Amino acid sequence: MSRIKLAVLVSGGGTNLQAIIDAIEQKEIPAEIAVVMSNKSDAYALKRAKQHNVPVVYINNKSYSSREDFERAMIAEIDKRQADLICLAGFMRVLTTLFVSHYPNRILNIHPALLPAAKGLYGEHVHEAILNSGAKFSGCTVHFVTTDVDGGPIVIQKIVPVEDNDTPQMLAERILLQEHIAYPEAIKLFAENKLEIVGNRVKIKRG
Ligand code: GRF
Numbered sequence: 001m002s003r004i005k006l007a008v009l010v011s012g013g014g015t016n017l018q019a020i021i022d023a024i025e026q027k028e029i030p031a032e033i034a035v036v037m038s039n040k041s042d043a044y045a046l047k048r049a050k051q052h053n054v055p056v057v058y059i060n061n062k063s064y065s066s067r068e069d070f071e072r073a074m075i076a077e078i079d080k081r082q083a084d085l086i087c088l089a090g091f092m093r094v095l096t097t098l099f100v101s102h103y104p105n106r107i108l109n110i111h112p113a114l115l116p117a118a119k120g121l122y123g124e125h126v127h128e129a130i131l132n133s134g135a136k137f138s139g140c141t142v143h144f145v146t147t148d149v150d151g152g153p154i155v156i157q158k159i160v161p162v163e164d165n166d167t168p169q170m171l172a173e174r175i176l177l178q179e180h181i182a183y184p185e186a187i188k189l190f191a192e193n194k195l196e197i198v199g200n201r202v203k204i205k206r207g
Helices: 015-025 044-051 067-080 097-102 124-133 168-191
Strands: 004-010 031-038 056-058 085-088 107-111 137-144 154-161 195-198 201-204
Touching: 004 015, 004 044, 004 067, 004 168, 015 031, 015 044, 015 168, 031 044, 031 067, 044 056, 067 097, 085 168, 107 168, 124 168, 137 168, 154 168, 154 201
Parallel strands: 004 031, 004 085, 031 056, 085 107
Antiparallel strands: 107 137, 137 154, 195 201
């Protein structure tokens, strides 16, 4: 099977990036990372990429007067490397129609809750909202990105029980472990051409 090319967009620690790198190195996913791109020069994710000889690009969003100009700069870098799939892995910028419509059904994101729970929230706010809701289960969701923030077709979800004494941090840590399983799984399904989008649902072709 031919290998697809990924562009992974990050802003922070990059544990999901690490899980993707590890899965590729262990030949679990027929993919290679063409570029890791960050809007933060000090993102630890960039160090992780360099340690594995993955090309990195830093694009400072503050150097551009509009979101669209920033996105055009990212698109140029991504298209130069002919990436097939864009993976948002803790990328802290909301993408406009310009970027999203340039890659229809080719952008994945991971959200640290069971969407539509905590839709539109990020970081600790997600887990605070879940704990405040009294939900007994949370988890993570890998979904296609559309212009509806956190509203695109869902590829995979993993469930994590909420414990009675959970703090947002404790819940976040347990969910992160599941994210590291879910994201490589979703990329593998995409790479193997097993995802079929029907309306806002994703059908997974078996076999
Ligand atoms: C994860 O919790 C992910 O769900 C969210 O941002 C966080 C990124 O973590 N979108 P990391 O940088 O991959 O460690």
